[in-house]
Amino acid sequence: xxxxxxxxxxxxxxxxxxxxxxxxxxxxxxxxxxxxxxxxxxxxxxxxxxxxxxxxxxxxxxxxxxxxxxxxxxxxxxxxxxxxxxxxxxxxxxxxxxxxxxxxxxxxxxxxxxxxxxxxxxxxxxxxxxxxxxxxxxxxxxxxxxxxxxxxxxxxxxxxxxxxxxxxxxxxxxxxxxxxxxxxxxxxxxxxxxxxxxxxxxxxxxxxxxxxxxxxxxxxxxxxxxxxxxxxxxxxxxxxxxxxxxxxxxxxxxxxxxxxxxxxxxxxxxxxxxxxxxxxxxxxxxxxxxxxxxxxxxxxxxxxxxxxxxxxxxxxxxxxxxxxxxxxxxxxxxxxxxxxxxxxxxxxxxxxxxxxxxxxxxxxxxxxxxxxxxxxxxxxxxxxxxxxxxxxxxxxxxxxxxxxxxxxxxxxxxxxxxxxxxxxxxxxxxxxxxxxxxxxxxxxxxxxxxxxxxxxxxxxxxxx
Ligand SMILES: Nc1ncnc2c1ncn2[C@@H]1O[C@H](COP(=O)(O)OP(=O)(O)OP(=O)(O)O)[C@@H](O)[C@H]1O
Numbered sequence: 001x002x003x004x005x006x007x008x009x010x011x012x013x014x015x016x017x018x019x020x021x022x023x024x025x026x027x028x029x030x031x032x033x034x035x036x037x038x039x040x041x042x043x044x045x046x047x048x049x050x051x052x053x054x055x056x057x058x059x060x061x062x063x064x065x066x067x068x069x070x071x072x073x074x075x076x077x078x079x080x081x082x083x084x085x086x087x088x089x090x091x092x093x094x095x096x097x098x099x100x101x102x103x104x105x106x107x108x109x110x111x112x113x114x115x116x117x118x119x120x121x122x123x124x125x126x127x128x129x130x131x132x133x134x135x136x137x138x139x140x141x142x143x144x145x146x147x148x149x150x151x152x153x154x155x156x157x158x159x160x161x162x163x164x165x166x167x168x169x170x171x172x173x174x175x176x177x178x179x180x181x182x183x184x185x186x187x188x189x190x191x192x193x194x195x196x197x198x199x200x201x202x203x204x205x206x207x208x209x210x211x212x213x214x215x216x217x218x219x220x221x222x223x224x225x226x227x228x229x230x231x232x233x234x235x236x237x238x239x240x241x242x243x244x245x246x247x248x249x250x251x252x253x254x255x256x257x258x259x260x261x262x263x264x265x266x267x268x269x270x271x272x273x274x275x276x277x278x279x280x281x282x283x284x285x286x287x288x289x290x291x292x293x294x295x296x297x298x299x300x301x302x303x304x305x306x307x308x309x310x311x312x313x314x315x316x317x318x319x320x321x322x323x324x325x326x327x328x329x330x331x332x333x334x335x336x337x338x339x340x341x342x343x344x345x346x347x348x349x350x351x352x353x354x355x356x357x358x359x360x361x362x363x364x365x366x367x368x369x370x371x372x373x374x375x376x377x378x379x380x381x382x383x384x385x386x387x388x389x390x391x392x393x394x395x396x397x398x399x400x401x402x403x404x405x406x407x408x409x410x411x412x413x414x415x416x417x418x419x420x421x422x423x424x425x426x427x428x429x430x431x432x433x434x435x436x437x438x439x440x441x442x443x444x445x446x447x448x449x450x451x452x453x454x455x456x457x458x459x460x461x462x463x464x
Pocket of ligand 1: 012014018035037040041042043045377378379380409
């Protein structure tokens with residue numbers, strides 16, 4: 001078995017270049033594909049599986065290939081995690097030589113992730129998997145393929161070591177940027193000094209350029225001034241030629257949003273007794289949930305216990321009480337019109353000014369150009385970010401987030417975590433992302449075996 005990628009270049013019709021001459025060869029191993037949302041991870045595995053064809057280069061494969069793509073049409077499934085695990089098991093048990101997986105842990109609970117990790121570790125063929133779940137990458141892969149700036153670079157090390165090396169590289173780039181910035185400032189000052197000197201020498205002669213022209217003296221004026229002007233021009237030119245990259249990894253942060261939202265103060269207790277999941281009751285006895293401004297309530301439990309049903313019920317109850325709720329969920333395809341640019345739709349849906357939307361979008365790594373596209377021209381993660389932007393910019397009293405970090409890249413998760421930690425609003429979250437939950441939660445409700453269970457700490461829950 002083997003994957004040989006030679007001189008591959010690929011771009012979408014509209015000229016969006018995704019890859020520019022990438023090369024790598026794999027004959028074994030489990031490889032994690034990492035990179036920001038929209039860099040081309042899905043495009044790469046679609047090229048390898050033959051779903052997309054490159055404009056340049058060749059991909060040679062030896063062995064049977066099986067691909068499990070991101071699945072976004074969860075509408076008919078009350079427990080997408082159960083379905084997701086089944087799709088993955090079917091793929092592994094079909095005995096391929098090369099397994100391509102796109103965000104396989106999305107929607108899986110901690111047990112599902114354990115099962116999947118075991119399946120992958122025991123799989124003897126080549127695995128190429130895209131994931132933003134660091135723990136999962138660490139436990140299932142031996143090499144990392146980083147997609148960045150239209151290139152693919154193979155690191156023959158585990159994710160944790162790769163991350164250390166990559167952070168060092170980013171740090172070095174940042175230091176170089178700072179040095180270049182200092183040098184450029186010094187050069188700029190020198191140019192300014194030369195220009196001032198040249199102007200002074202003009203004044204000394206007491207003749208302006210127009211006077212010289214009028215008197216037929218153009219071209220004959222002071223050699224010193226001429227030389228000074230030329231040096232200033234050369235230096236200015238050198239300054240412009242001496243490009244340095246834009247500031248590396250700028251993070252604006254999402255703090256600004258709280259200022260625009262003015263969430264109302266909420267403190268209420270809601271009772272639940274008859275929530276049904278697939279014709280069965282969610283829990284056997286009535287229970288209460290407290291929703292309070294400044295609190296982040298995490299609803300935890302395995303796939304299939306009915307967390308999304310509970311969120312739907314919660315949304316309904318709050319809505320009946322005229323509480324303004326924004327609800328982020330994964331079924332987003334029906335929310336966006338395919339023929340209108342996203343920025344127009346965001347403005348229409350939220351009533352918020354374009355510049356504010358762009359500021360928020362920028363903090364999540366979504367730029368103006370992406371928002372001028374229609375939804376089907378964005379990557380899965382980019383589109384989810386747009387959905388998240390809509391939930392964050394529109395005013396709300398309570399924000400419900402159902403699996404917000406699925407498909408979200410590292411910077412996106414950091415930005416969202418910071419936002420939640422700074423938020424004064426009431427938040428309710430369902431997520432299987434351990435790190436994210438640990439970083440944001442203030443209150444917990446765990447549902448197990450049709451009962452609301454109390455755990456002393458989150459650690460107890462995750463270890464159970
Ligand atoms: N049909 C399309 N037409 C034009 N551009 C597209 C299309 N599909 C994807 N793109 C763009 O191509 C780039 C690569 O997309 P791709 O889905 O491969 O990214 P990704 O790394 O898998 O992202 P994510 O982490 O969000 O899943 C993105 O900039 C995306 O906006």
